[in-house]
Amino acid sequence: MSKTGRTDPGNYARFEAGSFGYRKEQLSTGGVDGDNDYYVSIQHNERDGYQDNTPNKGQGIVANFGHVFSPQLETRFYIRYKEETLSQGNTLTKYQLKHDPTSNLVPIGRKKDGSTLLGSTTTYTFDDNAKLEVGLGYNDYPLDNGWRYSPTPQEWRSQDINLTLRYLRTADTFFGLRSDSSVTFSNTLAYLADVKSHSKATGITQQKTNYTGSRDTVFSLGNELQLNDRTWLSTGLSLIDIKRKAQIEYSTATNTSAFPSGVEYDETDVAPRIGLRYQLTPEFEVFGNVSRSVDPPVTWQLGSTGTPYIRDVRPQKANTVEFGIRGGHGIFDGSLTVYRSWVQKELLSVVVRQATATQDQLVATSNGSATIHQGIEAGLNAQLWDGGNGDTVTLRQAYTFNDFHYRNDAVFGDNQLPGLPRQVYQAELEYRQGSGFYAQLNARAASSYYVDFANSLSAPSYTLWGAKVGYEAPSKKWEVFVDARNLTNKRYATATNTAYDAKGQDSANFYVGDAFNVTTGVSFHF
Template identity: 80%
Template sequence: MWKKSVNTVVRLNPLATASSLGVLLMLVQGMSVAAQDPTLATVVVQGAGASEAQKAEKQLKKVAGNTAVVDNRVIEQGRAANAEDVLALQPGVFAQATSGSGANKISIRGSGLNTFYQGYVLGIKFLFDGLPLTGPGGTQEDMLDMASVDHTEVLYGANAYLYSALSLGGAINMVSKTGRTDPGNSVRLEAGSFGYRKQQLSTGGVVGDSDYYVSVLHNERDGYQHDTSNKGQGLVANFGYVFSPKLQTRFFLRYREETLTQGNALTKYQLKHDPKSNEVPFGRKKDGSTLLGSKTTYTFDDDAKLEVGLGYNDYPLLNGWRYAAQPQDWRSKDLNLTLRYLRTGDTVFGLPSDSNLTFSTTRAWLADVKSHSRTTGQTLQKTDYTGSRDTVFSVGNELQLGERTWLSSGVSWVDIKRKADIQYTTSANTSEFPSGVEYSEYDWAPRLGLRYQLTPEFELFGNVSRSIDPPVTWQLGSTGTPYIRDVRPQKANTVEFGIRGGHGIFDGSLTVYRSWVQKELLSVVVRPASATEDQLIATSNGSATIHQGVEAGLNTVLWENQNGDSVALRQAYTYNDFHYRNDPVFGANELPGLPRQVYQAELQYRQATGFYAQLNARAASSYFVDFANTLSAPSYVLWGAKIGYEAPSKKWEVFVDARNLTNQRYATAANTTYDAKGQDSANFFPGDPFNVTTGVAYHF
């Protein structure tokens, strides 16, 4: 017998079928019945032994807010090329890859909603094994290939406080495979449409008190749009050692090289009639992104734990290495320190109490960008960001007030330093802005949450919190203009309520939230890319805005026989309402950049002998691409199918994954403009048409 669970978002969805709505309503109607633990996340349960994903899920049940755990092993039963594949069917999470590459647009609750497709993700803190990937310069997308990841934790908004993440979108923590979780050798091969190829070899094992895991990967793709090929190769390795039952440590290494050419944005007419067009391609080259880290855990006699994490991140980038009129050479080296002190089993006023102290600091040890002329080779401008820093110190507590009630409280102290200085430029600064900005901001971010066990099956939760999103360094200015903008941190107050649990054949969750945002970081395309000029983007603090929505998900076991064969339905629905509050120019206009509604579903038949077949769907509503709300991206519905077989011995598996079965022409993401005046313009990135991927894996 098997059971699949997913963190689910429930909401009245005009995109869903009548039967889908009926299933969602049954979740609410079943809330009065008694059973066991509520289920939070996307995990497959097989057998008695708890997987690492299940252990993480159990821990996240203590959070008084929305969280999810994705078992990457389930994702690997199909194409697993990028973050879009891993984060599918997670309500409240928008993840789309453009040009079929690792350049994903990822947003949670509208975080960085109009981030541009140039390889950065904003408004979310990304981590590997609890060590920051995100720094003052943002997140480099090449490390989001999800290679050799055991499971992925998604923590929405302030629910990510244990990872010192205070952004509106929260945090995504990817936990690596190790020699203890993945012993033995493995080979995986994938191939598919548009020249997609992927090869991966891995080995792991346990030797006495130590364990090791090493994986090498190569991937490439010719691309759907003209001249959008990409290729990459990388190494993932970690080594763990248990000195004693009280002391253990692990060292991590991630290394990746990547070369890719991205397609230009298209008009809506081109999207429909000439989607392969690519008149202004843009190349990006990364000669060795490197993450080095270690995490050491010491357990005291009273079972309190101290975790010490050290990290070094190096992200070299040659932006515009092909075609761009002014290529940019970026250097970015970060140092980070993470401390977590966790106590359990204490009492406060005679009540059970768990508490934690966390400290995280990430400093741009060396960060700058230099542009030059492609025709003459002359240096045009150099901007320095070295010394920028993000530091967070948090105190948290969970107090059990009664048999069914837990109170979560905490406060975080934030120290943000931003430095951007134009050290050299050939352009005259005739603007009102300075050539350099340096500031430090200190702030407090409190949070208060409550969990109530309504029945043994269902749990209610709610919280109020504050989020703080500092601008990434390059949002202040880079090489496109001879001046720096004094862009300040975005701040928001959020209220969140929800219910999670399951009864009988159902399990899922429903969350609603509302955020009052001040100084939202909003970006706009000032000048589109052309054959002679590179794209120019400007970021500034907007007027007051609202982010609110519904996140709902439901898993249903529709049929199951005595042999363990089953039919299961997973559903995820997201409703986004992001708008201005009385802006002097745009009034209460919607914020551009993300679909207002997204519905995803997956219907799967699985035999206990290992065969499975699946039909899936993704529907997204239209959304505006300009702040004046005059031009919108088209809505779309995508259908997919997958069949596969996993040998009962677990030694080998094979799959065929087909996507966009109806050959829909749609936009995966869009640029954001100020006022399109209702005229069609080149702002839309085309998605892949009908495509097929097949893969095989062998474990020995």
């Protein structure tokens, strides 16, 4: 939920600085004037980067203005504007991670000269407390990709409009049972979307691809029915219509592939869901859900300017079952969820060509064969000590187990899908005084995972340690902190490319994580 003048009145200032040339400043103000309220926040950030030649900077403004016409009618307008200049380091080999982690021979540069979001939400409350919400949105997202380093920069234009209608009813009765329901319609249309590339050496346009007319339309019904004092039944049904248009209008390259130069389709699907919650005890509840999801490809996944053809990439669909328990007792509270998804036509991307000084990286997306996503998500918090007067020692923990794999693929069998750690564990131990002082020790551990679909090369596992100390005034008027990360100066991969088959050879597929770094900051409410 966005901050407003009613939820965050007054003035706020925050300043941060740290390693690798990091600087960030934020100023905001909010207030209420009769039936009107306002909130405005401006922000600026810069960072020189850990890898060579990776400076980043950005600045922007976020604002919203609300007006209450009557107890039944109110509206709010939103504005967001942001400029960014981003430089990203190239991927490294495992050897470079350990011995030359700041190396960056083929940097990547992106520039957003001004992304703009304009929107409004108007709410009308009927006499029976039912609500009708009307949302309008306009998004302009220009992108200069490769503006600084690429031999073939790309200029993206992406402008879309959105209409959302939502009708909500609460505290109704259905056969004598309490019922909350909603009806939602949403339509997002790309009314101007294309990408054009040119040769930096000659300035000649090389290719233009148009996506204008692509659209996502969703109509959904939802209901939560209280069957008795302990049991709730949740149901829903979504009708989803997806239209994709991608057409290469001009190219200096000849399409010699089996793929077409344009793709257009309109696909409709239904996504039902049903869930049950049961209050096992006053402190614990168990739940189970069965649902279907439909995830369409973004337009550029069909093709952009790297190849003179378009791929007929269709929406990814999945059927999911999940069960879990959540609640707390004594010093503990937490949750545990177990899930399994049967995925069809999964959207899978692979790096088919690494970037060099003379050519850009090429990434291809296609629909894979059947896959399974299953795993465990768990969280546990414990207040280990309460010294009175607000003095506490708290331990927060989160654990994720991910098992994403093919299901009898013709080439890869039951191989694991690349790019995602199989296990992730996070913990934070915090000592906090009622007077405002606090100290934290935190850890993040990630297991090894495969980089390629052939499961021949893996990313190294890692454990990172961090510490943070600070003071927050009891009045909440000001705070100061020092945050130190990667205390052991671990050299690790924070993410990877996804390769088709690395053949077990060490290759440049790893994005280096930051070395030991410190950030300090101060904030004021006035």
